[in-house]
Amino acid sequence: MPPRGAGIRITALSCTHGSVRAVADVDLEVEADTRVALVGTNGSGKSTLLRAVLGLHRDTGGTIAVDGHVARTGRDWTRRRRECAWIPQRQSPGSFPLLVRELLDGPGGHPAARDAARDLGVGTLLERPVSTLSGGQFQRVHLARIAGSVADGARVVLADEPTAALDFEARAEARSYLLGLGVTVLVVTHDPDLAAACDRRLEMAAGSLREVA
Amino acid sequence: MNDLETLTALLTMPAVQRAALGLFLGAVGLPLVGVIIVGLDIMPVRFAMMHVALLGIAVGLLTGLDPTLCALVACALAGAAVSPLADRPGGLSGGMGLLMSLAMAAALLLIAVSGVNAASAFALLWGSILSVRTVDLVILGVLAVIVPVLFVAFRRHLALLLHDRELALVSGVPVRLFTIVLLVIVAVAVAGAIRLTGALLVDALTILPALAARRLGASLTSIAVWAVAFGLMSATGGFALALLLDLPPGPVLVLTAGVITVAVHLIPERKRSWHHIEAVSTHSH
Numbered sequence: 001m002p003p004r005g006a007g008i009r010i011t012a013l014s015c016t017h018g019s020v021r022a023v024a025d026v027d028l029e030v031e032a033d034t035r036v037a038l039v040g041t042n043g044s045g046k047s048t049l050l051r052a053v054l055g056l057h058r059d060t061g062g063t064i065a066v067d068g069h070v071a072r073t074g075r076d077w078t079r080r081r082r083e084c085a086w087i088p089q090r091q092s093p094g095s096f097p098l099l100v101r102e103l104l105d106g107p108g109g110h111p112a113a114r115d116a117a118r119d120l121g122v123g124t125l126l127e128r129p130v131s132t133l134s135g136g137q138f139q140r141v142h143l144a145r146i147a148g149s150v151a152d153g154a155r156v157v158l159a160d161e162p163t164a165a166l167d168f169e170a171r172a173e174a175r176s177y178l179l180g181l182g183v184t185v186l187v188v189t190h191d192p193d194l195a196a197a198c199d200r201r202l203e204m205a206a207g208s209l210r211e212v213a
Numbered sequence: 214m215n216d217l218e219t220l221t222a223l224l225t226m227p228a229v230q231r232a233a234l235g236l237f238l239g240a241v242g243l244p245l246v247g248v249i250i251v252g253l254d255i256m257p258v259r260f261a262m263m264h265v266a267l268l269g270i271a272v273g274l275l276t277g278l279d280p281t282l283c284a285l286v287a288c289a290l291a292g293a294a295v296s297p298l299a300d301r302p303g304g305l306s307g308g309m310g311l312l313m314s315l316a317m318a319a320a321l322l323l324i325a326v327s328g329v330n331a332a333s334a335f336a337l338l339w340g341s342i343l344s345v346r347t348v349d350l351v352i353l354g355v356l357a358v359i360v361p362v363l364f365v366a367f368r369r370h371l372a373l374l375l376h377d378r379e380l381a382l383v384s385g386v387p388v389r390l391f392t393i394v395l396l397v398i399v400a401v402a403v404a405g406a407i408r409l410t411g412a413l414l415v416d417a418l419t420i421l422p423a424l425a426a427r428r429l430g431a432s433l434t435s436i437a438v439w440a441v442a443f444g445l446m447s448a449t450g451g452f453a454l455a456l457l458l459d460l461p462p463g464p465v466l467v468l469t470a471g472v473i474t475v476a477v478h479l480i481p482e483r484k485r486s487w488h489h490i491e492a493v494s495t496h497s498h
Contacts, residue, residue, distance in 0.1 A: 096252045098376035108384035
């Protein structure tokens with residue numbers, strides 16, 4: 001059976017925030033359908049690495065290929081963002097409200113997102129503005145959103161601390177949902193159980209990456 | 214003659230009728246433009262565009278072309294030109310300051326060198342509702358149709374973009390194209406409203422209804438509906454008051470819109486208000 005996910009190859013990736021080097025000459029190869037946990041202390045460059053894959057971090061050097069393609073043009077980046085679903089770390093302060101329904105059904109959305117929202121216990125929150133959700137509800141809604149993205153053809157999930165605000169029971173549920181999506185997963189986490197359940201565990205420290213398990 | 218009879222008599226005058234029609238058309242399209250301005254957090258853009266409009270007016274007076282149309286074209290071009298700045302971390306604010314200064318300097322230089330009557334250039338900036346012409350009504354009419362149609366057609370994209378630019382980007386919204394189109398619409402709307410309320414009072418029909426609506430609406434759609442409702446209330450109430458009290462309509466319109474905005478902000482916030490809980494939820498993570 002061919003893999004559903006896409007492989008990622010990162011070569012000599014460097015990212016800077018002004019004069020601070022957040023990611024330093026990182027090389028990483030992730031095979032399709034592999035679930036990889038990125039662990040490490042706050043500020044070690046994990047989130048920046050995920051954002052660089054999506055082209056959200058501008059000051060980068062090196063190359064990032066997803067399914068063998070390096071994004072260079074605007075069209076390449078559009079394709080990359082369709083291929084890679086993203087769970088952000090925290091809510092945007094957003095100057096305008098966005099309803100949960102609008103997030104799930106919006107551009108890049110898929111009916112499967114609503115099914116996932118029901119499964120994850122947030123199906124009744126459709127008319128709530130996203131900014132009124134608790135941290136745990138927010139993360140489950142985004143998990144539902146990326147389930148829709150995967151149903152729509154996304155082959156990689158980039159998740160930034162997707163279980164950080166969840167209670168013990170909800171963490172287990174979200175963990176199994178995330179890792180059961182059947183695509184490549186690159187997840188930044190401080191949750192030891194989530195990290196242990198992944199196929200590979202990598203630690204970032206001061207912008208450098210090393211394999212832990 | 215009582216107030217109603219006075220008002221009815223005034224409304225039989227062609228100039229007053231045109232002004233009322235202009236205000237109605239403006240109150241449909243311009244509050245939605247205000248929603249975009251507030252949502253994108255680009256308040257300084259309208260100040261910059263007012264200065265660019267002055268440059269356009271000066272060019273129009275110098276060349277003999279229609280000053281309002283020249284202002285419209287100048288603003289549209291400036292709106293498109295500054296849109297790449299929206300991608301920068303500093304956003305549009307710094308660029309707007311530069312644009313404002315350059316446009317004003319160029320306008321003053323043009324006025325001085327060409328011998329154009331400076332007073333007539335500046336007079337257009339103050340606006341004159343009762344001198345609204347057919348071309349102004351056409352511009353406002355086009356805005357009153359195009360802006361709501363675009364708003365409805367792209368509301369899902371706009372909702373994401375106005376909530377979170379990065380989330381919109383990763384969700385496949387063509388953020389750069391949208392930003393250019395929105396800035397051009399904002400610029401054209403500011404220029405188009407010049408004769409109606411005057412560039413300096415354009416807030417009456419753009420920002421103020423949007424600020425009041427943001428307080429009451431819980432989604433982009435409800436905010437848009439409230440904004441148009443407040444726009445129509447301000448335009449109708451302000452114009453009627455100005456006619457009855459024989460006062461200049463522009464300032465009365467702004468004051469009416471301002472009173473409505475303040476009154477709305479005095480209403481106690483609902484428990485489920487999106488901006489109220491936002492402040493709480495960020496601490497509970």
